[in-house]
Amino acid sequence: MAQQSGIFHEDYRSDLQLRPTTMQRLRLVLLFVFLFGMPVFAGSLEMRYANNILIALIGSIGLNILVGFTGQISLGQGAFLAVGAYSSGLLVVYLNVPWYLSILLAGAITALIGGFFGLPSLRLKGLYLAVATLAAQQIVQWVLRNWDPIDGDINQRVGEALNIPAANFFGHRLNDNEYAFYFVVLFFAVLAVLAATNLFRTHIGRAFIAIRDQDIAAEVMGVHLFRYKLLAFATSSFFVGVAGALLAQHSTSISWESFTINVSIQYLAMIIIGGLGSVSGSIYGAIFITLLPQIIRGLGNGIEDALQLVASAESQLAAHFAERFQDLLPRIEQGAFGLAIILTLILEPEGLRKLWQNIKDYFRLWPFSY
Amino acid sequence: MKVEGVTLRFGGVLALQDVSLHIAPQQIYAIIGPNGAGKTSLLNCICGLYRPQSGRIQYGDVDLVGLPTHHLPRLGIARSFQNIELFRHMSVLDNLMLARHVHMKKNIFSALLYWGRGQREEIRQREFVEHVIDLLEIQGIRRQTVAALSYGLQKRVELGRALATNPSILLLDEPMAGMNVEEKEDIARYILDINEEWGVTIVLIEHDMGAVMDISDYVAVLDFGRKIGEGKPEEIRENQAVIHAYLGQADER
Numbered sequence: 001m002a003q004q005s006g007i008f009h010e011d012y013r014s015d016l017q018l019r020p021t022t023m024q025r026l027r028l029v030l031l032f033v034f035l036f037g038m039p040v041f042a043g044s045l046e047m048r049y050a051n052n053i054l055i056a057l058i059g060s061i062g063l064n065i066l067v068g069f070t071g072q073i074s075l076g077q078g079a080f081l082a083v084g085a086y087s088s089g090l091l092v093v094y095l096n097v098p099w100y101l102s103i104l105l106a107g108a109i110t111a112l113i114g115g116f117f118g119l120p121s122l123r124l125k126g127l128y129l130a131v132a133t134l135a136a137q138q139i140v141q142w143v144l145r146n147w148d149p150i151d152g153d154i155n156q157r158v159g160e161a162l163n164i165p166a167a168n169f170f171g172h173r174l175n176d177n178e179y180a181f182y183f184v185v186l187f188f189a190v191l192a193v194l195a196a197t198n199l200f201r202t203h204i205g206r207a208f209i210a211i212r213d214q215d216i217a218a219e220v221m222g223v224h225l226f227r228y229k230l231l232a233f234a235t236s237s238f239f240v241g242v243a244g245a246l247l248a249q250h251s252t253s254i255s256w257e258s259f260t261i262n263v264s265i266q267y268l269a270m271i272i273i274g275g276l277g278s279v280s281g282s283i284y285g286a287i288f289i290t291l292l293p294q295i296i297r298g299l300g301n302g303i304e305d306a307l308q309l310v311a312s313a314e315s316q317l318a319a320h321f322a323e324r325f326q327d328l329l330p331r332i333e334q335g336a337f338g339l340a341i342i343l344t345l346i347l348e349p350e351g352l353r354k355l356w357q358n359i360k361d362y363f364r365l366w367p368f369s370y
Numbered sequence: 371m372k373v374e375g376v377t378l379r380f381g382g383v384l385a386l387q388d389v390s391l392h393i394a395p396q397q398i399y400a401i402i403g404p405n406g407a408g409k410t411s412l413l414n415c416i417c418g419l420y421r422p423q424s425g426r427i428q429y430g431d432v433d434l435v436g437l438p439t440h441h442l443p444r445l446g447i448a449r450s451f452q453n454i455e456l457f458r459h460m461s462v463l464d465n466l467m468l469a470r471h472v473h474m475k476k477n478i479f480s481a482l483l484y485w486g487r488g489q490r491e492e493i494r495q496r497e498f499v500e501h502v503i504d505l506l507e508i509q510g511i512r513r514q515t516v517a518a519l520s521y522g523l524q525k526r527v528e529l530g531r532a533l534a535t536n537p538s539i540l541l542l543d544e545p546m547a548g549m550n551v552e553e554k555e556d557i558a559r560y561i562l563d564i565n566e567e568w569g570v571t572i573v574l575i576e577h578d579m580g581a582v583m584d585i586s587d588y589v590a591v592l593d594f595g596r597k598i599g600e601g602k603p604e605e606i607r608e609n610q611a612v613i614h615a616y617l618g619q620a621d622e623r
């Protein structure tokens with residue numbers, strides 16, 4: 001960054017700081033002013049998007065810890081979100097656990113289950129491991145589809161949902177007050193970002209990255225591969241479980257349909273587009289993937305309105321177009337979504353984080369960018 | 371370190387046949403031999419990456435055969451690899467810090483919070499790593515990502531990473547391969563420093579006969595998985611079997 005030259009650290013402690021320059025700290029302060037000020041100017045709908053982004057961000061940081069930092073591919077994200085969501089919901093419904101406690105407990109339960117499903121990583125790598133985590137996805141999905149959370153019956157009618165009682169946040173209902181929920185989810189998101197950033201400043205995070213880069217060498221350097229792979233699964237799943245629990249507390253009911261393999265793939269897309277092995281990349285990816293469909297829909301609706309306007313001016317052809325466009329809109333949206341992802345990756349295969357870095361590097365040297 | 375009667379087979383290939391070595395403490399012990407002689411395989415047996423079909427490997431009074439690889443640094447054993455196996459996306463500093471892994475107290479919660487002990491540990495280990503950085507004269511590249519370094523520097527960092535575990539014995543697999551004369555001289559000097567100043571036993575696999583003869587105290591020669599000679603460098607130079615198998619071959623090239 002432009003502010004960085006000429007800094008000389010006098011001890012290792014200051015050298016290890018996250019934001020060494022005043023400029024960087026100022027930027028952080030501005031970010032927080034924005035985050036806390038947002039409810040003042042944003043409407044309920046914008047707040048809903050913000051909340052979805054913040055939940056996705058916690059989940060994508062979790063997934064990135066496992067896939068991007070440790071190199072263990074997982075297709076079980078949907079399942080682990082489900083475990084978190086159902087744990088939180090069931091704890092509240094059956095054991096009257098306070099909702100905030102249920103979120104942390106859901107993280108812990110998901111960490112255990114994630115660690116269990118990480119066992120195949122002892123033997124399997126790469127795509128083979130991915131297929132093994134697919135088993136986690138299928139097993140959890142099967143259980144949720146066939147089991148009635150209300151009376152504990154297995155073999156139930158498909159698609160039984162679990163109703164979540166509204167959590168009380170200083171007198172506000174979390175599942176229908178986007179503003180109240182915002183402060184809750186913001187709190188967890190900030191914690192998640194801090195925790196993940198800290199993790200990769202220490203030896204445990206370094207061991208994760210070492211396993212990804214060169215597992216044999218890591219082992220020769222004393223890293224107990226199996227233990228650390230399981231730890232990566234558990235740590236990652238803790239974040240994902242918390243995200244799942246927040247999803248549950250954000251809704252009035254949850255069912256298996258929100259946690260399919262599609263969700264796993266969507267999260268993989270987030271971290272790949274944002275930047276594998278990067279905390280900030282997880283954030284950019286979560287924003288991008290959550291907002292992109294909304295932006296595309298907005299554009300689509302705009303075009304549709306324009307066509308309708310022309311059509312109302314009694315043009316036969318335009319009326320025909322407007323009708324066709326309306327039919328095709330959902331498909332165009334899906335196509336545009338895919339296209340945007342592909343274009344981003346062609347522009348910068350290392351993701352949005354790298355793209356942003358490139359832009360900053362460009363302006364660091366500007367106007368002498370030769 | 372004692373290697374006794376180690377035999378290693380890959381299907382029909384006899385990579386090592388009844389190899390015995392006795393490596394005295396504080397020695398620079400060279401292992402030479404033509405390509406495919408079994409030198410790397412021997413290191414892999416020591417490190418527990420390969421399991422020999424028969425034979426014993428002892429370090430102090432610990433039996434290394436069957437010992438999990440991640441226990442090695444605790445015993446004071448470190449190695450470098452023939453084909454650089456650094457953590458490519460990490461900085462030089464982080465590569466060296468990883469080598470302090472077994473010396474660190476680890477706790478996932480203090481890592482997530484970066485409070486108290488977690489932070490103090492980082493600082494304490496950093497001081498040791500800086501000694502290694504000074505010794506190998508890599509101060510200038512501390513912050514660089516390994517993948518961006520030249521081949522010669524990467525080799526040097528790999529030596530540093532092994533050294534940063536604070537070993538009592540260092541197994542080096544061709545640390546000078548692919549370097550120019552000047553770089554080779556540097557590495558030779560570092561190896562001598564590590565041996566003399568830090569008192570580390572060195573096992574050196576190397577093809578450059580000049581360097582081997584210059585710096586090693588003792589040389590063992592492998593050919594087709596068999597030990598065909600051993601002795602002081604000047605004895606090896608006179609050894610007929612060795613000249614025939616190894617030096618002779620070099621002349622023919």
Ligand SMILES: Nc1ncnc2c1ncn2[C@@H]1O[C@H](COP(=O)(O)OP(=O)(O)OP(=O)(O)O)[C@@H](O)[C@H]1O
Binds near residue numbers: 452
């Ligand atoms: N994993 C393996 N599977 C099958 N054969 C192997 C394996 N590793 C080594 N070998 C065989 O063992 C023999 C010894 O190989 P090794 O790599 O130990 O030789 P080297 O002395 O290190 O050679 P170089 O000087 O080329 O590094 C070779 O014939 C090789 O093909």
Ligand SMILES: [Mg+2]
Binds near residue numbers: 411
């Ligand atoms: Mg070799």
